[in-house]
Amino acid sequence: MGVACDTSAARLADSRFMKAVHRQPVDTTPLWIMRQAGRYLPEYMAVRSKVSFMELCKTPELACEVTVTARQVLGVDAAILFADLLPILEPMGIDLEYQKGEGPVIHNPIRGSHDVDRLQALTSTESVDYVFQAIRLIRAALPGDIPLIGFAGAPFTLASYAIEGGGSKNYVHTKSLMYNDEGAWNVLMSRLVDTVILYLQAQIQAGCQCVQVFDSWAGCLCPADYQRYVLPHVRRLIQAVEPLAPVINFLNGNPALLSLQRQAGGQVMGTDWRSSLDVAWQTFGHDVAIQGNMDPVSIYADLPVLKQRVGDVLRLAQGRAGHIFNLGHGVMPDMNPDHVKAVVDYVHELGRR
Numbered sequence: 001m002g003v004a005c006d007t008s009a010a011r012l013a014d015s016r017f018m019k020a021v022h023r024q025p026v027d028t029t030p031l032w033i034m035r036q037a038g039r040y041l042p043e044y045m046a047v048r049s050k051v052s053f054m055e056l057c058k059t060p061e062l063a064c065e066v067t068v069t070a071r072q073v074l075g076v077d078a079a080i081l082f083a084d085l086l087p088i089l090e091p092m093g094i095d096l097e098y099q100k101g102e103g104p105v106i107h108n109p110i111r112g113s114h115d116v117d118r119l120q121a122l123t124s125t126e127s128v129d130y131v132f133q134a135i136r137l138i139r140a141a142l143p144g145d146i147p148l149i150g151f152a153g154a155p156f157t158l159a160s161y162a163i164e165g166g167g168s169k170n171y172v173h174t175k176s177l178m179y180n181d182e183g184a185w186n187v188l189m190s191r192l193v194d195t196v197i198l199y200l201q202a203q204i205q206a207g208c209q210c211v212q213v214f215d216s217w218a219g220c221l222c223p224a225d226y227q228r229y230v231l232p233h234v235r236r237l238i239q240a241v242e243p244l245a246p247v248i249n250f251l252n253g254n255p256a257l258l259s260l261q262r263q264a265g266g267q268v269m270g271t272d273w274r275s276s277l278d279v280a281w282q283t284f285g286h287d288v289a290i291q292g293n294m295d296p297v298s299i300y301a302d303l304p305v306l307k308q309r310v311g312d313v314l315r316l317a318q319g320r321a322g323h324i325f326n327l328g329h330g331v332m333p334d335m336n337p338d339h340v341k342a343v344v345d346y347v348h349e350l351g352r353r
């Protein structure tokens, strides 16, 4: 048993993806694709057409099936757990619904300091046990050399959903709470961080080799606001998780935040396409791995153009150890799956050392 475990852990540590996480040399650039199991993929829709999105998230066998199938159909170097950022908010006191074609809706948003006490930190992750059941099934079903990435929302991104009640353009309610009542804001952020720490630690214990923290919407902040209201919370989160497994710190939408993102921590910096990869890497420092960063809209281009655009990103990485190729943000539902598959082949071909 001990020997078998050692061997399987060694195979995972020796995978292209984990080597790149640790900035070790690889035979070719590893990649995975944000939202790789999503609506663009017929294999996903075949499962999704029979159940609601929430049912899919909460049925471990189905979550396992869509995770493993997407990984396999694409031939990417890592799987990402099928789940979503927001279900962790439910046991904290949030009334969450995914409406057809609309994305997530929260029926009882936190609308001011007097509401903050409605959001309670979890002291146990039992209420989301379906996630850890899925992880155990996925780990058992994946090939032995394919790591599994777990994930959670970063505290600002989760707070923005809890406060706005859904997606947002200007984050008026979120920023108003932040500016008007910093004490209440810090209480809210601390509860989210306490909860996400437990959640990510349990994901790692259930079998994830690495976790990604999605700060999808923190790009709406200016550097001074990110530094004051967000960075200390993200840093505490990452510091508590990284002793167990490497963290990919993904921040979307604002190149002015790169150096602060680095200060918040993470063994890998996930970045979008708005800065060129060489400049981003120089700003982060070459003592950290980088994940990214092709503009997802490139997928709509004709294949020869798409191949050039993949090559452009790889050229900027200069074959340096510690590059994980990804899109700068998720795949969109109307993208051609053959183009997504082509990206995988181009990266493996053009990234060869």
Ligand code: 1CP
Pocket: 033, 034, 035, 036, 037, 038, 039, 048, 053, 070, 080, 081, 082, 083, 084, 085, 086, 102, 103, 104, 151, 166, 167, 168, 214, 216, 252, 329, 330
């Ligand atoms: O109808 C459907 O089938 C739902 C579409 C869908 C899917 C496939 C949603 C609703 N979530 C997901 C899965 C998902 N979401 C994964 C796992 C699958 C994979 O990556 O292969 C992950 C990692 C996420 C993360 C997620 N959810 C983010 C961060 C990534 C990003 O895009 O920045 C965000 C912001 C969400 C919220 C969310 N969930 C779903 C939608 C449509 C949205 C975005 C809504 C909005 O714009 O606010």
